[in-house]
Amino acid sequence: MSPVTIMPRFLMGAALAAVLALTPAAARAAGEAVNIPNHDFSFDGIFGTFDRASAQRGFAVYKAICSNCHSMRQLSYRHLRSLGLTEAQVNALASQFEVQDGPNDNGEMFTRPARASDHFRRPFANDAAARAANNGALPPDLSVIVKAREGGADYVRALLLGYEDPPEGVTVQPGMNYNKYFPGHQIAMAAPIAADDQVEYTDGTPATVAQMATDITTFLSWAAEPELEARRAMGVRMIIFLTILGGLVYAVKKKVWANIGQHQGLGDGG
Template structure:
């Protein structure tokens, strides 16, 4: 009986690498501005990332958990946010005839979804659903590195590999993704004059989507640092008073 158990355990360990060999690559590692305990979201990069998102990704993906006013966090003021929002049309409240007309989005609206519902999104994308991207960086393992690798990971499929109606991507689980390569470089013209290379656009959109997934990141890190400083000071203080109190006893 024990022998059988032993064999099952050993074979399950040894077949593991064989199974995952056909699966996707581990994400490439990159040193983002928000890595490390002192790292924070680079706001200029996040603003450029918003531009990449609105000009490229927003035609297929939504950011349902975000409102335009949240953009204040990455350094925009109300007037700028209104002019970003007004590029998008949103359903107005029904008029006196019960008809719903469109109006331009404003500061207080949620980000406008490109499709009215999931079915419409699927029909436009060969049956695949472009997921909401607000939380995608948190929803995937090693999210920021995964997203960067995915956006840089399009290649011709190896000979004999059938991608069906999809595209070959080394970092997508199963190596086939229904999303056509969205970025090639020079897809946007950055307002701040930064050169829009492929790598730059990718880093910017990943920085933006890291902020949408973890808007509290900076606050969390800075309160963590405050707690550590507090603990260090208290430790020194206790140590000194310990020495003083016990000085005469020995």
Template sequence: MKKILSGLFAAALGCLTVPAFAAGDAVKLPSYDWSFEGVFGTYDKASMQRGLQVYKEVCSGCHSLDLVAFRNLLDLGYNADEVKAFAADYTVEDGPNDEGEMFERNGIAADYFPAPFPNEQAAAAANGGKAPPDLSLMAKARVGGPSFVRALIGSDGYVDAPEGFETGDLSYNKYFPGHLIAMAPPLSEDAVEYSDGTPATVEQMAADVSHFLMWAAEPKLEERKSTGIKVMIFLIIFTLVMYAAKRKVFAQVH
């Protein structure tokens, strides 16, 4: 019976696991402990809030977060007033007005994170011909998920290239496919000052922003897990009831 139940849970919730790196010449990713892993895993709101700070102060200068609205930050543990204040720090283009012209205003909770560049061409022109990718789904788009993001930007990702390996104007990264990446090391010690007093080491910032990006890519993860567990409990109870009913019916037949 235990094996059957384990199989049912694995089948229903197997998609929650983070995929492993593909076979081949890719470097194996480090193993990280994530609070959201497993059937009963949940997001760490403190880590996500720190990750949001890293995104805002470090990543948002180049990378957009197009699919995340300010109101979604309520999921991180902020209240409505805090979300409104956070949104108001941003300038958002709106319009057209009565004269048919676009105008700028302070952000509101219903707005989405504004992109750092007006269009993809401008983003590419400012970054050596290649527009930085949007980060909304990055933690699910890459093989390895948030572990890949964390390893990529962590202290162990950007290392010296092997002897004879030409990098040109690019950077060498141990975990990036092909090892050549246009992005310079984005994190440095104490690049941000965490409001909760947590030491802002490169590894801590990499972990926090990866955690935040996992939530951005899959904001309904906790709800989905909760629903899946309830469904499985219902099915288990239903199966036991039907089994008992079958035994009773066949006992009367015999």
């Protein structure tokens, strides 16, 4: 390889190293680096499970607050049975909502009470209607929001608790709100959980802002990955099975090679 070929590659490598070295400093200077606080959720870790009581309270928060703007189209009401709701409770809950169905025998669309098999009702008829009601911003569907955002559950909870007055010298654009955990710190959504007791918990748990943020995050985490517990349980069973299998294989190997060694010794002695 000629020096003419080597030199440009060397310069390109040096330039790339310089860019990578300056990137963290530039990000800090621009205020883009945000440390998301870690929260000890019940579903963290390989043996973690969803706190059903917390998830049920989180659904109550979604129903009372979040469902006014955000859809969850990948969930059906029947899925709530895995959170501990009875079939009667699910049917009663679904029947509170009206959904469009049809066409009927006359070719007309009609509305009816929702059934357990129906998807969660959308708050708006379409995306255009959603934007029109939210100053041009489209509220995202929350079905898999926890998996769709970097930082997952910790980020979602932090975002809900990150609303505050902007620091001195920071100007918030019209129609925007300051949030210390949102990238860029300016978000169109106003604080959805702004005061204690916005939701009345039937189990007597104090509905503080922090508690409601934790509960709705637990519910959204379950909604994004309802098979999490079953998958982890299968993984643990596979690890146990492979450990036992590995031990048996090792024992058989030792036995086989011990017999081979004995036969070789007898052969050498003969």
